[in-house]
Amino acid sequence: MPDDTRLRYGGDYNPEQWPPQVxxxxxxxxxxxxxxxxxxxxxxxxxxxxxxxxxxFDWLDEVLDLLHAADIRVALATPTAGPPPWFSLAHPxxxxxxxxxxxxxxxxxxxxxxxxxxxxxxxxxxxxxLADRYAHHPALxxxxxxxxxxxxxxxxxxxxAFRRWLADRHGDLDTLNDAWVxxxxxxxxTDWAQIGTPRATQYLHNPGHLLDFRRFWSDxxxxxxxxxxxxxxxxxxxxxxxxxxxxxxxxxxxxxxxxREVDLVAVDHYPSAVDRDAETQAALAADTAxxxxxxxxxxxxxxxxxxxxxxxxxxxxxxxxxxxxxxxxRQSVAHVARGSRGALFFQWRAPRxxxxxxxxxxxxxxxxxxxxxxxxxxxxxxLDRLAEVRAPxxxxxxxxxxxxxxxxxxxxxxxxxxxxxxxxxxxAHGALWRAGITCDVVVAGDRLDGYRLLVVPALYLVxxxxxxxxxxxxxxxxxxxxxYLSGVADEHARVRLGGYPGALRDVxxxxxxxxxxxxxxxxxxLTGGGTGTVWSETVHLxxxxxxxxxxxxVLHGRPAVTRHRYGAGTAWYVSTRLDDDTYRRLxxxxxxxxxxxxxxxGTPDGVEAVRRSGPDGSWLFLLNHTDRPQTVPAAGxxxxxxxxATGAVDLPAGGVAVLREPDTPQ
Ligand code: GLA
Numbered sequence: 001m002p003d004d005t006r007l008r009y010g011g012d013y014n015p016e017q018w019p020p021q022v023x024x025x026x027x028x029x030x031x032x033x034x035x036x037x038x039x040x041x042x043x044x045x046x047x048x049x050x051x052x053x054x055x056x057f058d059w060l061d062e063v064l065d066l067l068h069a070a071d072i073r074v075a076l077a078t079p080t081a082g083p084p085p086w087f088s089l090a091h092p093x094x095x096x097x098x099x100x101x102x103x104x105x106x107x108x109x110x111x112x113x114x115x116x117x118x119x120x121x122x123x124x125x126x127x128x129x130l131a132d133r134y135a136h137h138p139a140l141x142x143x144x145x146x147x148x149x150x151x152x153x154x155x156x157x158x159x160x161a162f163r164r165w166l167a168d169r170h171g172d173l174d175t176l177n178d179a180w181v182x183x184x185x186x187x188x189x190t191d192w193a194q195i196g197t198p199r200a201t202q203y204l205h206n207p208g209h210l211l212d213f214r215r216f217w218s219d220x221x222x223x224x225x226x227x228x229x230x231x232x233x234x235x236x237x238x239x240x241x242x243x244x245x246x247x248x249x250x251x252x253x254x255x256x257x258x259x260r261e262v263d264l265v266a267v268d269h270y271p272s273a274v275d276r277d278a279e280t281q282a283a284l285a286a287d288t289a290x291x292x293x294x295x296x297x298x299x300x301x302x303x304x305x306x307x308x309x310x311x312x313x314x315x316x317x318x319x320x321x322x323x324x325x326x327x328x329x330r331q332s333v334a335h336v337a338r339g340s341r342g343a344l345f346f347q348w349r350a351p352r353x354x355x356x357x358x359x360x361x362x363x364x365x366x367x368x369x370x371x372x373x374x375x376x377x378x379x380x381x382x383l384d385r386l387a388e389v390r391a392p393x394x395x396x397x398x399x400x401x402x403x404x405x406x407x408x409x410x411x412x413x414x415x416x417x418x419x420x421x422x423x424x425x426x427x428a429h430g431a432l433w434r435a436g437i438t439c440d441v442v443v444a445g446d447r448l449d450g451y452r453l454l455v456v457p458a459l460y461l462v463x464x465x466x467x468x469x470x471x472x473x474x475x476x477x478x479x480x481x482x483x484y485l486s487g488v489a490d491e492h493a494r495v496r497l498g499g500y501p502g503a504l505r506d507v508x509x510x511x512x513x514x515x516x517x518x519x520x521x522x523x524x525x526l527t528g529g530g531t532g533t534v535w536s537e538t539v540h541l542x543x544x545x546x547x548x549x550x551x552x553x554v555l556h557g558r559p560a561v562t563r564h565r566y567g568a569g570t571a572w573y574v575s576t577r578l579d580d581d582t583y584r585r586l587x588x589x590x591x592x593x594x595x596x597x598x599x600x601x602g603t604p605d606g607v608e609a610v611r612r613s614g615p616d617g618s619w620l621f622l623l624n625h626t627d628r629p630q631t632v633p634a635a636g637x638x639x640x641x642x643x644x645a646t647g648a649v650d651l652p653a654g655g656v657a658v659l660r661e662p663d664t665p666q
Contacts, residue, residue, distance in 0.1 A: 004034045007383045008342030010072070010304060011234035011362060015063045016047040017351050027070045027350060029368050030504035034074055034380030038348060039307070040064070042077040042147050045126060055129055068139035069126040070573040072366045075307075076140055078130060078228055080123040081147035082109045082296035091118035096153040100200045103155075108355070113153040114224045115161045115578055117383045127228045135235035143232045143239055144307070147222040148246035148255055148268060154197040157219075163192045164431065171210030174551065179492040181207030187245065207411045207493040210637045214407045218254045226261055232475035241264045244307040245292075247285055249406045249422035256403070256443035259292040268308035268346070274321045278314060278626050279608065282331055284429045286338035288401060288441040290393060293339070295443045301392045302440070308346040312372045320358070325371065326654045330623055331380045333656045336386055337621035338438075339393045339608040343383065385639045386658060395403075395598050397432060397439035400634035401425045405460040408493045409485070410542040418534055424458035424483060424577070431583035437591055438600035438610055445469050448478065455587070462503035463491040481587065481596035484510060484535050500537070508573045509543030510631040511562030524576065525551045526560050530585075532576025538562070539575050547572065547586075599648060602633040607651065609634075617664025624651040636661040 010030065010051040028036070028167045039061065041048070049055055087132075088095055088106035094116035096104050104111050112119045134140055170176040182188045182434075182609050187206055189195055198205045198213050229241045240263035245255045247269055259265050271278035277306050289304040307325055311328050313320045332343035350361035362376040370437055406421035425441065432439050432455070440451070442457060444466045454473055459466070459482075467487065487503035489495050496502020500512035516536045518524065523531040526548045536555055544564035549557055562573045570589055591597070599620075600609035606626035612619045619639075624630045630651045636659030649657050660666070 004023045004073070006387050007336065008037040009033075009380055010035040010038040010348065011345035012042055012308065012347040014043070014347065014349070014351065015039050015040065016044045016059065016355075018349070020059075020062065021064055021341070022349075027066050027072070029363060029373070030072055030348070031070050033362070033373070033377045034384055036069065037073045037075060037141060037342065039075040039077055039144050040067075041079055041130075042144070043079060043082040044077075045079035045082050047320070049084065049126055049129070052086060052090070053125070054168050057133055059107055060134075060630040064134065064139045068137070072139070073141035074098045074137075074139040075144040076130065076134055076137075076143040077144040078123070078127045079230075080126065080228070083112050083119065083122065087119075088112075091116070091122075093155070093157070094119040095155075096151060097155040097158075099198070101154070101156055104237075109552065110151045112151075113154065113155050114149075114151070115158045115220050116155065117157065120224060120227065123224065124227060124231060127231050131232050131235035134382065135232070135239065138238055142264070143229075143241040144266075145225055145232070145241060145243040146229045148244055149225060149252045150246050152217055152252050154199050157199050159169055159494075161220060161649055162197055162213065162216050163195055163461055164197060165219065167192060169212065176516075179494070180206050180212075181494060182206065189624065199507040204411070204413045207408060207413065210411060211404060211408055211493050214252050215242055215254070215404065217252045218403075221253060222258055222261065228469060229261065232657055238311065240264050242305070244268050245289075245323040247288070249403070249410075255404045256295050259295045264341075265289050265293040266307040267304065269306060270308075270310055271314055272316045272317060273567070274479050274605065275313050275513060276299070276625050279331070279431050279623075280430045282334055282442070283433050283608070286335050286340060287395075287399075287429065287439055290339045291398075291401075291441040294440065295379070295446055302339050303341050304339055305342060305344070306332075306340040306385075307344050309335075309343070310344045311376065312364050313360040314496050315536040320360075324654065325375065325478060328372075328375055329382060330625070330654060330656050332379055333382065333386070333621065333658065334608060334610075336383070337390070337612070337658075339609075339612075339625070343379070347589075356546070364564070388639070388660075389612055389619045389658065391612040391616055391619065393438060393440075394611045394613050395440045397453045397455065397591060398436055398446075399425060399428050399432070399439050399450060399457065400444045400459055401441050402459055402461065404491075405458065405664075409458065409460050410490065411493070415515050418484065418517070418520070419458070421460065423460050423530065427577060427583060428455045428481075428483070431580065431587045432591075433586045433608070435588045435591070436578065436600065436603050436607075436609055437443075437587070437596060438599055448473050452596050453591050454477060454478060454480040456480060456486050458483055459486040460584060461489050461491050461493060462487040462501075463605065464503075467503040470504060471566075474507050474569035474571045474605055477568035478563070479570050479590060481572040481574065481590050484537060484566065499540075505542070507564070507566050507571050508562065509566065510562055510573050511540045511542050512560070512575070513540060514538040517577075523579075524553070524555070524580070527551055528582070528588065530582030531579045532560060533579070534577040535575070537575045539573070544573065600632060600634055604630045604632070606630070607632055616643040618661040619664070620659040620661055622649060622651060622657045624653065624655050627653045629653055634659060634666075
């Protein structure tokens with residue numbers, strides 16, 4: 001029987017790009033690197049079904065058998081992100097149309113409309129064929145549906161589906177007209193047939209229209225996913241099904257909503273920074289994945305899986321940057337620290353051709369005699385030693401993130417073009433990261449039992465339920481830090497009247513009268529030495545007290561950060577984007593008041609500490625992201641070296657330690 005207690009280690013594997021003798025070498029190299037799971041078949045549709053209804057499974061049979069014989073398990077993908085040329089030629093109506101009305105052509109990947117009946121039929125057919133053949137294959141550990149759902153379309157199929165979705169959501173046109181405030185600019189609809197997708201238009205779109213289209217499209221992609229999932233589940237209910245989420249605020253997918261529909265949350269994460277921000281981005285991705293995993297569940301541990309990341313390269317600023325030796329290992333262990341059941345990469349072997357021929361790989365064009373492969377072997381050995389860590393990640397702070405707020409804040413008619421929900425979430429998360437405090441990124445409205453401090457960054461859209469959720473948390477003795485723009489609009493992006501932030505004025509004990517967005521390089525000084533950027537506003541105290549105030553301009557002497565006792569708890573309001581240090585200090589103070597301390601007090605700056613603990617014991621992950629040796633006050637036995645530390649752990653530059661803490665049984 002395959003050993004499934006191992007962490008998942010491996011990545012996207014594309015045997016269809018290579019002759020069989022390379023498969024044998026691959027499997028041999030995988031064994032040497034202790035690879036435990038590979039994702040097969042993601043873009044293999046044209047090799048699996050070269051003509052409509054004619055399948056060629058022989059090569060895949062052989063590959064799966066080879067992998068199985070080497071005790072390597074398989075995440076078998078449905079190849080529906082890459083329809084073959086014959087499909088596009090036979091079904092031109094299933095090719096996607098851009099917002100400008102341009103019909104795209106075959107020639108890349110993901111060139112289909114997810115609402116087109118022909119595409120969905122073809123996707124179901126290839127999924128059924130794969131399920132019939134492989135649902136009981138002994139190598140199969142996981143179904144990997146599609147790849148990174150995220151494309152959009154404006155074709156007539158989409159338009160028809162959008163109208164049906166709108167009718168379902170709003171019931172009647174009066175309700176829709178009210179929700180979208182169509183009295184503005186003469187947009188009142190009198191027939192469903194008048195409503196199209198938000199295509200290119202003369203000037204600004206209606207914000208409600210845009211927002212509903214994003215929601216509709218997320219639901220449409222979700223249906224495309226669940227359709228496949230159900231076919232796979234029927235074929236063998238014992239094999240878990242997932243799809244890999246692509247992260248980024250441009251993605252038209254509400255992943256939190258999707259997470260109840262997958263058996264395991266799986267994310268792809270590619271940092272867009274070369275400096276230490278890459279590590280904070282990775283931590284944010286991981287904490288978000290964990291939050292999704294826990295979303296709407298009572299018992300889930302928060303386990304998730306890093307399905308793709310680049311082994312040796314970071315892509316940003318128009319070029320590839322080489323990761324320093326050891327960074328791949330450190331980043332992988334950091335993901336495991338935050339709940340990933342392993343570390344998978346894009347990709348196993350770099351292809352000779354194709355659009356992504358220079359993308360990162362564990363076996364690059366240089367072959368196995370290379371630094372990267374040697375580091376891959378070392379990583380395999382390290383991950384092997386971490387398998388005993390099964391306890392959940394310990395977090396008593398929750399940060400909300402909300403894709404719909406992100407979509408709504410991108411509307412060009414906002415008071416500033418610099419409003420970015422994702423950046424606000426990242427700023428709050430980064431401040432906690434620097435403070436050494438672990439948080440879960442949660443979906444607004446999730447259960448808050450066990451969380452002492454709730455951080456609400458730029459949660460622009462707040463419906464009555466979420467408004468009550470924040471209020472009840474604080475009233476019942478919880479703590480909250482809420483930042484600017486939160487609660488300004490309702491779920492349809494209609495502004496709540498009577499002073500901002502309409503949905504949260506009472507719990508915050510403030511009333512905001514006017515916004516004063518800041519210029520790109522403007523920094524406003526605050527009492528206490530901090531500064532604000534991006535945004536400022538006129539805050540009136542209606543029960544709260546000022547923590548800091550603006551010191552210049554029209555806001556001179558007016559509150560910038562406030563604090564309000566509400567019921568048995570306390571809520572802070574932050575009316576500007578605080579500089580990094582001030583933000584860290586504020587969240588440290590709010591956490592301290594809430595009874596939350598850093599994971600490992602005394603940890604030097606640049607060393608990340610994450611604890612996983614539960615009834616089976618406690619493990620402390622220490623990651624030195626600096627280029628100097630560091631000493632951390634901690635105790636336990638390092639799973640990587642077997643060395644026991646009693647009061648201080650020495651980490652080499654860029655090094656990691658995973659301590660089984662005292663009293664944890666072996
Ligand atoms: C994504 C995709 C992969 C590949 C990588 C390249 O994550 O899922 O197919 O394109 O990016 O970085």
